[in-house]
Amino acid sequence: MGEEKRDPPPDAVIVAPLTMNSVNKWAAGIADTYALGLLTEAVGPGLPVVALPFWSTAxxxxxxxRRSVRVLRDLGVRVLYRPGAWEPHAPGTGGEQVDGYPWGLALRAVGEVVKGRRS
Structure with a gap:
């Protein structure tokens, strides 16, 4: 049998939009989907991970x-959840927030992390 071809390992991972359901499962180590399994594995070897949430104030x-955000930060995940980065939106307004979702924050943050590791 031939060898399985694998993609090269990533330099970093961006998790966006990170939902409340996913942040809680990820922090608890629940890897019941392929995506959560990849995220759970990513923190083990210290792969840079940046997460940009998207949930309501409710x-x-x-x-x-909040506990899950702290757990992920303790694991080394850079969670972009703070004033000036990302803050929860009012309940029922998620659809109105989509166009203004700050994708650039996640891209800049992961660029800083990767650049810092290469220096």
Whole structure:
């Protein structure tokens, strides 16, 4: 049998938009989908991971959400959740926020992380 061809390993990973459901599963180590399995594995070898959330203030009020953000940060994930980066939107306004979703924040953050590792 021939060898399985594999893509080269990534320099970094961007997780966006990160939902409340995914942040809680990821922080708990639940890898019940292929995507969550990749994210769970990515933090083990120290691969740079940048996460840009997208959830409402109602979901943000649940203690599990903030706890999960802390867990991921403790694992070395750069979660772009703070004033001036990303903040939760009002319930029911997610559709209005899509066009203004700050993709550039995640791209800049991962660029900084990768550049820092190469220096």
């Amino acid at each position: 979901l943000d009020a649940h203690p599990a959400t």
